[in-house]
Amino acid sequence: MNRTQSALFAFLAVYLSVASPLQAVERPNIILIMSDDMGFSDIGCYGGEVETPTLDALAAKGLKFTQFYNTGRCCPTRASLLTGLYPHQAGVGHMMNDKGLEGYRGELNQRCRTIAEVLKPAGYSTFMAGKWHVTPHIAPGSPRNNWPLQRGFDRFYGTIHGAGSFFDPNSLTRDNTQISPYADEEYQPETYYYTDAISDHAVRFIDEHQQSKSDDNPFFMYVAYTAAHWPMHALPEDIAKYKGRFDAGYEELRKERLARVIDLGLVAEDTQLSPGAREWDQVQNREWELRCMEVYAAMIDRMDQGIGKIVNSLKQNHQFDNTLIFFLQDNGGCAEGLGRSPRKNLTARAVTATLDPMPADELQTGMIPAQSRDGFPVIMGPGVMPGPADTYIAYGQGWANVSNTPFREYKHWVHEGGISTPLIISWPEQISSGGKLVREPSHLIDIMATCVDVARANYPQEVGGNKIHPLEGLSLLPVIEEQPLKREAIFWEHEGNRAIRVGDWKLVSKFKEPWELYNIKTDRIESHDLKKQNPELAMELEQRWDSWAVRANVLPLRPKKQ
Numbered sequence: 213m214n215r216t217q218s219a220l221f222a223f224l225a226v227y228l229s230v231a232s233p234l235q236a237v238e239r240p241n242i243i244l245i246m247s248d249d250m251g252f253s254d255i256g257c258y259g260g261e262v263e264t265p266t267l268d269a270l271a272a273k274g275l276k277f278t279q280f281y282n283t284g285r286c287c288p289t290r291a292s293l294l295t296g297l298y299p300h301q302a303g304v305g306h307m308m309n310d311k312g313l314e315g316y317r318g319e320l321n322q323r324c325r326t327i328a329e330v331l332k333p334a335g336y337s338t339f340m341a342g343k344w345h346v347t348p349h350i351a352p353g354s355p356r357n358n359w360p361l362q363r364g365f366d367r368f369y370g371t372i373h374g375a376g377s378f379f380d381p382n383s384l385t386r387d388n389t390q391i392s393p394y395a396d397e398e399y400q401p402e403t404y405y406y407t408d409a410i411s412d413h414a415v416r417f418i419d420e421h422q423q424s425k426s427d428d429n430p431f432f433m434y435v436a437y438t439a440a441h442w443p444m445h446a447l448p449e450d451i452a453k454y455k456g457r458f459d460a461g462y463e464e465l466r467k468e469r470l471a472r473v474i475d476l477g478l479v480a481e482d483t484q485l486s487p488g489a490r491e492w493d494q495v496q497n498r499e500w501e502l503r504c505m506e507v508y509a510a511m512i513d514r515m516d517q518g519i520g521k522i523v524n525s526l527k528q529n530h531q532f533d534n535t536l537i538f539f540l541q542d543n544g545g546c547a548e549g550l551g552r553s554p555r556k557n558l559t560a561r562a563v564t565a566t567l568d569p570m571p572a573d574e575l576q577t578g579m580i581p582a583q584s585r586d587g588f589p590v591i592m593g594p595g596v597m598p599g600p601a602d603t604y605i606a607y608g609q610g611w612a613n614v615s616n617t618p619f620r621e622y623k624h625w626v627h628e629g630g631i632s633t634p635l636i637i638s639w640p641e642q643i644s645s646g647g648k649l650v651r652e653p654s655h656l657i658d659i660m661a662t663c664v665d666v667a668r669a670n671y672p673q674e675v676g677g678n679k680i681h682p683l684e685g686l687s688l689l690p691v692i693e694e695q696p697l698k699r700e701a702i703f704w705e706h707e708g709n710r711a712i713r714v715g716d717w718k719l720v721s722k723f724k725e726p727w728e729l730y731n732i733k734t735d736r737i738e739s740h741d742l743k744k745q746n747p748e749l750a751m752e753l754e755q756r757w758d759s760w761a762v763r764a765n766v767l768p769l770r771p772k773k774q
Contacts, residue, residue: 240639241430241535242331242663243522244293247515248286248343248441249623250633251545251615252473254512258634259472259617261457261465262512266520267539270638273646274537275692278478279653279732280635281713282543284626284706286374287345289542289656290436294346294363295324296660296683298703300765306707308348308374315765319347320358322678325671327663328364331432334669339417340365342410342436345374350383352390352575361388369413370436371406373579378406378438378445378511379601380585382576394585395573405447407439407511411518415525422529432663435522440511442550442606443580444598450510451503451599458505461492462610469617477649479618479736486620486629486737489547490610497594504607505614507598533640536666538659541633545615547622551580551605554593561602562588580604620738626704626711627720627738642692650691653713653732655702657685665689703760708771712757719753723771727754 253259257271283289287307288299295302300315302324310318320326328338340360347358350372360368372390373383384391386398393404401408414435421431458465466485473479495501519539526532565587570576581590581604588602598605612622619629635654637643664671665687672680686697704711708723716733729743729750743750761767 239430239667241531242432243537245435245539247541248438249546250440250541252633253469253617254615259469262509264516266516266523271636274636274638274643275648275650277635277650277654281631281655284543284630286542291346292656293659294326296657296685297324297681298684298764301681304346306770311770316770323681325680326363327660330664330669330671331667332364334667335429337421337431338365339367339433341413342370343438344372367417375441376579377581380576381406382578390575392573392575407514407518410437411521414522418525437515439515440508443604444504444507444607446507446510446599450514451506454506454509458502462490462614463488463492465614466617483618483736485618489613500594503597505611508607537638539636543623544630545612545622547609547612548606551592552608618737626709652691652697658688661685662688705766708769712753
């Protein structure tokens, strides 16, 4: 080799080590952590009463977004998060049922790619622990083309379905095989609790990746908790921590939260409370209502403990500083009343088991089990204290109103209470202004764009003869680098509820109701409709929404009851 060839070889070696997308130099590990059915102000660093020291610490040294948006419902949010598209473009405009239209097929289509499918060719190992919920095929032996391993993940532990018991989850799956937690040779804790199982498997994937990798390839991991979705199931020691914490009732707790939210700078100082949903002095079965919120808080607390395990694993493996962590939520607090009425006249817990115990290897197939595994009937309704495996209860509208403080509405709707929830970003190597509030409006569609950007991955235009929808979101890397985003608009539709956000203006409506126009900068709780004062602006935004709805496979609308 002559001197010229030697110099050229040295130059290429240096260039490839810096520029090649297959090199791990400066590329971070990426972890998406998502909770389920929680409101804007539930976690500590967003004004809540629940102890969330891990999330608080990530926020204190990372970024906290004040105007981050989801889709208002669990499965459309998961489709949007995974693909960087609006949910209808990915085929999940509503739930897991096929309504015969491209935007409402009820499962991921072949015109989208998941983050895992895009990052794997860029050299990332890909893992998932938790709730999948983007396919209707949940039974053993059903088609698996849209299960995690078929959509880009190397390893998976979690549930294919969207909800179920925390002590005996249905559709529990390791990789491609459904399992019973009580006959699982690989994981046998003293007490099986799904939140812990998700956390423990996330830690396992990190540890195994670090121990087995032969090069410096980074990893991508999606951790999708079911906390704090109904049923209200939690461990006794966690419930005990919150005894008496919520005794002041809905109205007083909302006032306390609003004061903290304002003090934290998350909303303007003159923000008021949206209308209350329930009056505490009218509540019957008060001890039962309090127990519902105590269990809800315990579920969040246990999730934060699990996130702490993940963070500790990163630190022990010397990976924390160069790991980009997102924490977000799939929708606002849930006002659904499931389990708040008696089931088959069963209103009291049996003293002894009245049914045959389930064999250890029997799969749990019911979203709402008929019985606990040890033979107790699953009971519901006022007076049935939630928490144990033989109960199945949601925490109700009054507490959901507290969770969404100070906003209007809940999960299902696209007013702020349904779609505005926390986003925390941690990346110690890149974020120097820890604790900064980010006021840029952002959306789930931005997460995939950010992952592709920081991973230096190639987003495909076509796969297997299928044209892939272009990404809809913006990379948040400029925000991390303290630069503004150049966003034109954000759009929503769910169950006929519609919205568009352009700058500070938001046009929003419930299904079959007139459009409303709000200036979100001055009226975050959406209390002063300015449509009559700004008819031309309202018309312009409505036309933009209509154009998007055609382009994004939203029309014709498929409301809930249709």
